[in-house]
Amino acid sequence: DGGITQSPKYLFRKEGQNVTLSCEQNLNHDAMYWYRQDPGQGLRLIYYSQIVNDFQKGDIAEGYSVSREKKESFPLTVTSAQKNPTAFYLCASSLGTWEGPMAKNIQYFGAGTRLSVL
Amino acid sequence: GDSVTQMEGPVTLSEEAFLTINCTYTATGYPSLFWYVQYPGEGLQLLLKATKADDKGSNKGFEATYRKETTSFHLEKGSVQVSDSAVYFCALTWGYQKVTFGTGTKLQVIP
Numbered sequence: 499d500g501g502i503t504q505s506p507k508y509l510f511r512k513e514g515q516n517v518t519l520s521c522e523q524n525l526n527h528d529a530m531y532w533y534r535q536d537p538g539q540g541l542r543l544i545y546y547s548q549i550v551n552d553f554q555k556g557d558i559a560e561g562y563s564v565s566r567e568k569k570e571s572f573p574l575t576v577t578s579a580q581k582n583p584t585a586f587y588l589c590a591s592s593l594g595t596w597e598g599p600m601a602k603n604i605q606y607f608g609a610g611t612r613l614s615v616l
Numbered sequence: 617g618d619s620v621t622q623m624e625g626p627v628t629l630s631e632e633a634f635l636t637i638n639c640t641y642t643a644t645g646y647p648s649l650f651w652y653v654q655y656p657g658e659g660l661q662l663l664l665k666a667t668k669a670d671d672k673g674s675n676k677g678f679e680a681t682y683r684k685e686t687t688s689f690h691l692e693k694g695s696v697q698v699s700d701s702a703v704y705f706c707a708l709t710w711g712y713q714k715v716t717f718g719t720g721t722k723l724q725v726i727p
Binding site (some may be wrong): 529541588605606607610 | 650657658659660661662665705714715717718719720
């Protein structure tokens with residue numbers, strides 16, 4: 499079945515440590531996204547990528563980094579510079595913008611990774 | 617900028633009750649509107665969508681009508697079930713812009 503796989507489901511970070519969250523999709527989608535979800539705040543966009551080897555900052559990119567070396571993969575690194583990393587992280591994908599705006603608009607989400615600080 | 621405002625939750629209903637979750641939006645263009653649902657411990661799933669004024673999106677007994685005159689996209693269901701307990705997000709996008717999500721409304725249905 500096609501879909502988006504996030505791993506791990508739960509992750510713990512120690513002080514000063516970088517951690518990487520995995521996101522893989524087999525939907526053949528060009529665009530991928532990372533969101534952070536905090537209670538009562540909805541979803542906030544961290545980074546997005548519309549094509550391989552290209553990505554843009556979202557609304558809250560500070561303390562995070564990403565790469566897009568393969569179409570299927572969009573890993574997110576939470577660096578030690580992110581002082582409040584505890585949250586639920588969601589990865590999503592959609593068809594590329596050149597498929598037309600409506601194709602891009604529908605996003606497909608993974609099951610999420612819950613990150614906590616030790 | 618674009619924004620989506622949802623009614624505060626949580627909303628607690630008895631099984632078979634009528635559901636309305638209000639959503640209003642502000643956008644500079646002519647947006648497409650969406651409702652996503654998030655079940656406990658999972659990611660979001662698209663529930664329904666509408667792409668232009670007066671369109672009605674529907675799925676699994678849920679409905680929402682795109683009202684341009686009131687800039688609203690309220691979610692309704694005639695008879696909720698315990699399995700509908702989840703968090704519901706209203707969202708919009710237009711052109712090639714990013715998707716803007718509301719803060720979510722938690723629904724709890726009790727038997």
